[in-house]
Amino acid sequence: MNVNQMNVKRDMKINELMEEFSASGVLGAGRVGRSCELLANMLEEENMSIFMSVAGPLVPGGLRNIIASMIKNKQIDVLVTSGANITHDLLESFGGKHYRNYGFDDEELNEAGMGRIGDIYTKSNDFEVFETKITEIISKIAIKLTNPNNSGNKPNIISISNFLYEVGSLIDDENSILKLAAENQIPIFAPGLIDSMLGLQLWMFTQENDLVLDALADMHDFSDIVFESPKVGAIILGGGLPKHYTLASNLLRGGLDAAIQITMDRSETGSLSGAPLEEAKSWSKAKCGSNLVSVVGDVTILFPLILAGALDKITSK
Amino acid sequence: MNVNQMNVKRDMKINELMEEFSASGVLGAGRVGRSCELLANMLEEENMSIFMSVAGPLVPGGLRNIIASMIKNKQIDVLVTSGANITHDLLESFGGKHYRNYGFDDEELNEAGMGRIGDIYTKSNDFEVFETKITEIISKIAIKLTNPNNSGNKPNIISISNFLYEVGSLIDDENSILKLAAENQIPIFAPGLIDSMLGLQLWMFTQENDLVLDALADMHDFSDIVFESPKVGAIILGGGLPKHYTLASNLLRGGLDAAIQITMDRSETGSLSGAPLEEAKSWSKAKCGSNLVSVVGDVTILFPLILAGALDKITSK
């Protein structure tokens, strides 16, 4: 098979560029082309549940609406992410913003009350609002849990996923990932939730109140989804805990049927974040014969590009 | 200040090489030289608690004894790591091994019952032994928790850190990180514990038994250590949840006083794993004026090298 030389032109559509990438078929462009085709197939496949893992600062980094729209359009069935992305989703729901162009002098930023994530900035005022609002929400959830009508038999104990559902239900923001996930019954799993500003507020709440976040309970729900899905495809954005949890949960069913991943991490250190998806086959976390495409690069560039291309390739959804 | 040209010779000691690196002072060699000096200072500083975060496959990758010896010699006061490293520590305690030279055909490996982590391999037989043994240990811990003499007032509920302490106490292996940590009262925090083979076994146990792993409870103990330490220094190996949890916990005291990190991840994606330590200053996770050194490279090469060099620079401990 030949490498076709690519062409670009004025007024080009993203899907036309994807066709050029697929016709070239090599290096990064080839991988993007293949991942776009695979994503379209995954989204169209009726019997396939789509798990999406989101690591890295993708909500602060501009992908909040994109993730939210995938939930709204039921393009994904499960979201696995970090406590940080959930915190930043809530920060925007409570009126906060993410900022840019404040320079790289971290001591000056500290004095100005700004936190830095690469070239993204947060303001401490926004976090103060976050703390007040989230504490109110946690209180409401804790009260609900102790309500005698609460069907569960463990008062004060809640799984991470159920906690996030309750938070989402109490948010008044139609752009919120948490809100839309709650409305659309898309579960969010965040095994490392406690390691975030939201986790910190949860812990502070427990200093004077009785609330237990059950780290194991999520697996009951997650395993049900895994077992009940005829097929599972994964969209793996970044590495970390979200990637591992997504892969590992599929061990229960003999592995994923298809997956794309986008990561800038390298494979040589042995860390899962940079590991090629093929490695998952050895562990039965991806099926032998499954369709797997890894792309090396920045998720904020590549995922919008690949998703937009895939949307044009599907006839339904 | 000049860049001194380095020299190497036969029969060279590691510390002599570190002196050459420090005299050169630039690029990677300069960073290694500075991190070695800082690590020695951190280990010698009497009032400084040392937190070590360990991400990536460092136990399978040959650093198990090095981490264990740092615990034994009380060179660290807190260990923050992943469920995977804990699982692999136990795998070796139960007689399993890590293997090499089995090639890179993941479908063949799957059929041979081998899991691959880069160029490291595990055998399914070893994991079967692991599952049997860890389930026995979990059972013992669950029974202990329900004992009426159990001082806590929440039967069946345990924090992750306390669970790991109990596991360590029940292990019969003097090379075990968990065992040595339990013996030496060094707490292990693993906020993402459930996302591991150990976590999977824990969940399976809860399907027929009553056990709750309280994700928030660790912060009570961790925050006490953070508040009580006159100074805190961090050794950050790899990124991920362990790095973030180590930094974030120090927010409570206005930040770390000193830290070294070794990572192969890049900074441009905004992910914390590749972020320069300076960024932590903006968040008050490292103090303004704190001493921070980041080294880019493979932890399995660089940490043994830097630690060996630092041991020669300290007169006590």
Next chain:
Amino acid sequence: MNVNQMNVKRDMKINELMEEFSASGVLGAGRVGRSCELLANMLEEENMSIFMSVAGPLVPGGLRNIIASMIKNKQIDVLVTSGANITHDLLESFGGKHYRNYGFDDEELNEAGMGRIGDIYTKSNDFEVFETKITEIISKIAIKLTNPNNSGNKPNIISISNFLYEVGSLIDDENSILKLAAENQIPIFAPGLIDSMLGLQLWMFTQENDLVLDALADMHDFSDIVFESPKVGAIILGGGLPKHYTLASNLLRGGLDAAIQITMDRSETGSLSGAPLEEAKSWSKAKCGSNLVSVVGDVTILFPLILAGALDKITSK
């Protein structure tokens, strides 16, 4: 300034995605947005000469037509590249191709007469044709040089750039970079030309013929262009010698006025290939106050994307 959350949709045009990237403004997406705007400005600026450096296997990797079209449309004024890209341009002119999907067993490939460049493959048959044809062309050029009507006063001596012009003039392929460059009077500089299959054939020719490739002579022409351009902008694809030569030549005029670069190399090793463009300011290779944007990623993905976006932003050319 806020980070605007991005949106994607069906039937999206590349330029619409670029607008989303610019509105987000952070991480990789922000850099792509800014580089697209800057490239459009550079292409539109009447008084600005555009130098493009091309390193890495971009001709085998599918960018041959894109580079060729930029020459044809006079969007660039100078091309600086490697001997390898020139060799592969000629390989296609002589009927050869680049291939894909032949696996990664290099000893098997060797036996099958295939050379591998990442996931791109060449065939030895194509190189045999290349050798025959290029030797004919070299002979013609050598004869022309010894012609008494040859205006130069150094028979048998030719600069690298003039040699490439002569080759381009003798090629019969309207898709050829060399051909189009010769036709459009766009000089090609390849200071490392001898380090390539073309260089090897040149050397073999000199074993029985008298031909001298003058490594210094190019600078006469290149410096004239540099001095005569009111402004210079650079498009730097990959690093290596082409990047350095492009930057260094502009030292003669106090530096570049604007530049974008796309590279996957890191900055920490000190190598120029991964260095931020800002470093060039210290050397007066880029002007203080110049507009410089660096993007981290794979050129085969990012340059077609950025160029297509830029074409929509310009009204002329």
Next chain:
Amino acid sequence: MNVNQMNVKRDMKINELMEEFSASGVLGAGRVGRSCELLANMLEEENMSIFMSVAGPLVPGGLRNIIASMIKNKQIDVLVTSGANITHDLLESFGGKHYRNYGFDDEELNEAGMGRIGDIYTKSNDFEVFETKITEIISKIAIKLTNPNNSGNKPNIISISNFLYEVGSLIDDENSILKLAAENQIPIFAPGLIDSMLGLQLWMFTQENDLVLDALADMHDFSDIVFESPKVGAIILGGGLPKHYTLASNLLRGGLDAAIQITMDRSETGSLSGAPLEEAKSWSKAKCGSNLVSVVGDVTILFPLILAGALDKITSK
């Protein structure tokens, strides 16, 4: 084969650490262990010529003495490097230095007359001395070339390698790479020489004087060495033109017999700088069955470490 867990201790010798790395055998430590063993074998093998390629700022970055000592001790037979490393070797020979700790504001550095290479700095005063001195040397060489006793039959024409030999002969600095190479008859090849400050001075000289640097002539000498060596081993530090030229020259003899490379570049872009050495087998630039080890990391850290370890493993040289 098992992964042995590593140990470190006080007063540790580099070679002891290498033994630990080899016993672990996996990830980066394993690669360093294997490259150290291979380097020792290469240095001890009587019939093996050693070619060393040096890319990136290794002379400014502190490796000048190490390269010089390898020449002095005849541990290498050929050096292939960039014009920049040669320029910086001369800069130090003429009394200049490389500096550190001047910050990262490139516009300020420009005003202070300092050039930045990562965290290494040069001073314009040192370059002024360089220009005066090198021009004197070039003049002497040009005069020698026109001497009627000059045995060659092409007055004013010199190969790059012979030019560097002449420069080395005229330098008065026993630490100089060029000087030691000339004294010890170790040829230096620098196919991209003209792309450097030395190249710029050469070009300026040719504006008023008659001197031709013959880009093809080096291959006559280089190919003789390649053909006459019973075996060839390569030490490849960084990528770029020096790596490619080293590999490509060995095509003439069917490939290298052994090689180690140290690079921080990635393989996914297809650029040779990050390509695994195995790829060279497909091109017959490394022999099928040859012994090849690639290490990912910073050369300024890893090469002194690996070389010091290898010196202890050899009994001769």
